[in-house]
Amino acid sequence: MHRYFVIPRPALQPYVDRLWGWESACAPTMPLLLPGTGAELMFHYRAPMAIDGVRGRRDLGAAYLLCARRAPHQPVAQGEVGFVSVRLRSGALRHFCPLPALALGDDAIPAADIWGAEGAAIAERVALAPDTGTRIALLQDWLLTCLTRYGKRQPAIELAVRALYYRHREVRIDALAEQLGMSRRHFERVFREQIGLTPKAFHRTARFHLTVRDLLLGGDGDYLAAALDHGYYDQAHFIHDFQGFVGRAPARFLQTATPAAHFYNPPIFAPDKVPLPR
Template identity: 30%
Template sequence: MGDLGRGVLYPREQGAVANVERRTPGEALAPFVESYWHVQWRTEEPFETKVLSHPNVHLVFEEPVPLVYGVDRRLFVRRLEGRGQVLGVKFRPGGFRSFAPGPVIELADRRIPAADLFGPEVDDVNRAVLRRSDTDAMVGPAEEFLLRHLPDPDPVAGEVAAMVDAITTDPALFRVGQAAEALHVSVRTLQRLFAEYVGASPKWVLRRARLHEAAARADQGVPVDWANLADDLGYSDQSHLIRDFTATVGVSPAKYARA
């Protein structure tokens, strides 16, 4: 089993049915693409995979047609049955803007046939990718396809990616106003850039990073001091953390940790 990655809920259960491998893009695509991910699964009984999504757009080669997944601001759930595989292209935050016809926020919470954005050629690439089962062999035609559609680099996209990285890795940033001040932009500018390039608001990105950390702590298999964790994550109190976690994941953090 490969590392399922931060944000994947119930990783032990999911790791029993799914294997994940990742690859880095070539130099030309690196400004746009964060990674490729290949998931293969085999399960006797239907299994629902659940993920606290990140602020990334994905192009996924899958049956019956490839799809573009906007940032899923809710809980991402996918039902796995029998045997199967998909290959995903995880774009950097802001990296999909040059491929999109409009602001990336228009893709939020949506799954769109890739042909609507890339043209019918992508369906042929989908078949070529899924005929293979080796990760590197699958990445080959996907990367060749993206290189044929490579837009000019957008320097603002790179700046926005750096902004996302800064506010999701700085444990001292809890509020949009704090983030804007740290990034030397106005709150309104930050909100506008995130709608145009990321596909989610700065408030959502900050909140989701806190939920990722809460789930990661719960997955460690050791008792968690939820009051201290709430304080560490900038919640007003333990009850605030519990409400936020439960509203998104569907169960309280304590119940999730016991699962």
């Protein structure tokens, strides 16, 4: 089994956390993709994986978007594994996509259903590429083309996303809307249109995502300390949230989660060092 990641080109770093890949000569048990505020855009060059999600198990072809918001998605290996995935940052999908964010949330969607013939073409080119370096270069070239075509200059939304994600412990939505010069109602409408979630739902999802990331990376299983550190009121509050997102208790999930194989990784940049869009 071989896993790797690549730091994206500087122009992509405000939007893409990493490009990463996994190769295996067998069909391994893949980690569960839990709800979060980012997205995974996966390209297979060996046997494509099926996805168990809110619409049951589906075969989505060689390239697809995973955008888990309210329920987990389970990739299911169906043979020899080989894929490259683009890990998009919180709220970044809208900069690369012709469809509105509200049409993409909490689903797994074939690339061709989003980008049409262009999506099918880049999936085929990645599948036929001779090596990892070529696949990574093809994907970054394509992402930059999408960014030029679909990228949105919305400083207020960028600031709101970063505040709700990185400062989720102390941020208040009313104060954030006022800081951005908007009424709360207007802020909620604009944010939901662009991100696909209300500010409150995004804030709740970010808190859950970051708490679980710390638990999986820390490996000590002390979910109460991690939950309190991320702003949960008490153990019952975190358990209720976790069950709502995952459908099982956190203790049960953490007993079976494999620390070395999941969709969480240490951040490449500290929160205050993540590049801002230019």
